[in-house]
Amino acid sequence: MIYLDNAGTTKMFDECVEVHKEFSCVDFFNPSAVTIKSMEVSKKISETERFFLQKLGASEGNVIFTGCATESNNLAIKGSLRTGNWEYVFSSGEHPSVFNVAKALEMEGRKVHFVPLLKDGTVDLAALESVLNERTRLISIMHVSNETGAINDLKKISALKNRLCPKAVLHVDGVQAFMKIPFSLRGLSVDLYSFSAHKIHGPKGVAGLYVKNKTALKELFQGGGQQYGVRSGTENVSGIMQFRKAVEMIDVQKNLENVRALKQAFNDAVSLKGIKIVDFGGSPYIECLQFEGVKGETMLHALEQRGVIVGLGSACSSKKAGNRALENIGFSKEEIISSVRVSFNAYQTLEEVTLAAKIVCETYKNIVERVAK
């Protein structure tokens, strides 16, 4: 099997399993208890929090560990709501875990702006500028698009915020960026940043939210007051420690170079009339293929039969028809339906992806023949 849906999820590092065992069967203690054993576990979590802050390049603030990026995004947005005449700003290409929260805010009667995307998949900064004002309470824009790989310029967005609405909260969904592309939050006006473990070879069931000012964030649920009261509930100790392990294993720069080479090799080998590579020039981890006259889903199933696994955009949104990001960029319905998402991981080989590309071409040719009249 050649797995090319790494933006959906990744295979976990074997090393995480060892960590899981250690923190589930040996150091399994509840970090909130007052025994020495528990204090030791609690200290490991604090230390891990500092580790993540450092990886994010944050000079201040905290990391809250959550159950998934969807929770991080919900906590970031819902925790920043205020009563009164405030405005909330989102990009049109956000992941459902942000976009559907925005839709819900709109339903509640709040003023919500959706900023369109440019042809290259990034958010239209001129349009963003035109909606920001002193009533803006929150801006939520993703770092790297899960559909297109387009990278938004956090420096420019920070600058816009500082100039037009310095009191607003800036949230960034960084799930497809964290440990994949190099960046640092140092000097940026990012107040909240979501990131997830299972997209970077860590376990499912754990994610993080960077929080610059935790006193400004309202908790989603009440309970025992763990994690500064922002996220009550016994910490997923093993998950957090496995997440850390996964991060420790990754060399962002080296991986990025590997993936660039993989993408190049794949694209070079996909050369067949009817197959279009849509390159947004963003993260090399993600790209989009369009198959003239064949549905993306048909290609996906036919490819799986031949041992190649690709994705249909966000796994969370592929249950519904359509692809919001591609639609907003201006692709036609036919183009969107005929699209699949190809996403790499740094530990694949050139041979593997070249073979996958060949299988993609053969499969497409075969399907076209089968459905021809």
Next chain:
Amino acid sequence: MKFGELFLKGRNRHDFISLLKTNILKKLRGFDCHLVETQGRLVLSDYIEDFENEIIERIQTVFGLIGVAQAFEFDTNLPSIEDVVVGAVEDSGGSKSVKSFKIETKRADKTFEMTSMELDKHLGEVVLDKFPKLKVDLYNPDLIIYVEVRTNKKTYVYTNLLPCAGGLPLGSAGKAMLLLSGGIDSPVAGYLMAKRGLKLEAIHFHSYPYTSVQAKEKVIELARLLTKYVDEIKLHIVSFTEIQEEIHKNCDADYMITIMRRFMMRIAKRLCEKNEAGAVVTGESLGQVASQTMQSMTVTNSVIDIPVFRPVVAFDKEEIMDVARKIGTYETSILPYEDCCTVFLPKNPVIKPTIKRVEKLETKLDVEGLIEKALATEEVIVVR
């Protein structure tokens, strides 16, 4: 438990009841209990009371039963009957929550000292003595107290008679093969035929890779939902991909669906033979779509010589949806995964196909070969 039409079955009655008992006990797998027949009623006892609601809920899904009630059972004698009846009124909240009542006696034990009418009257007076605020209302009472004096020298008193699934015991009519598409209609058709005593197996045709794996999972889930009524379903999953591709390549587009339906019937017939099923069940409703006209049914029926039951043929879509909601398949049926038919769907399917034309078109196909190949892809899942 009361059974329905079984009374009509004369000499076969015994077989029916023993099948019914087996079916009830199958539904109650995992619960310790004791089931006996006493002339005209089935009595379940010796179960753990905490599970009573769950047991009753399961019994309500058994075909062949029309009613179930939680009853007090005791040795027949008048003072006990009086006490229990008064107790039953008290349990129902007495005059606080009930304004009127009625006693309904059945005296199967003809040796008992009073007739049904006399007992009705007597017990009514006893209740009125105790609860002077209550009124007797024979037509629209708030509370009916049922008193059954049975021949096993036991009396049963109950107030909360609940409806059951009705119909005939599952399996009493034999076995049929249901064409299960993933839509709203076919699970309803299966339910309705199972209700008439047919045990079900099911066939699903998929067109992978043109349809999603979720579509297949959806059908498995629908079969699982039906098992609430039919115990278990053997689901035969057959690939239709090559047949569709061949029809698409070689035949006129307007006849695509007609020819597909004929292939489905032929394969269904073959699987019926192999699995000893005596009929095919489909969810077709007259005129609902082009392939469900009278002429279409004629053309599809002509390749099969066993009965094709279409229990929803006379149902409106709304009526089918009502049953689907009642049996709990609706929510799953409307999940938006494409099923078998939508991939090569022609824009204008023929409404009045003819056997002559379809047979001519089919000469371009290796019908036998395609059936064999499709049958070779069969995957069998027993859904419980």
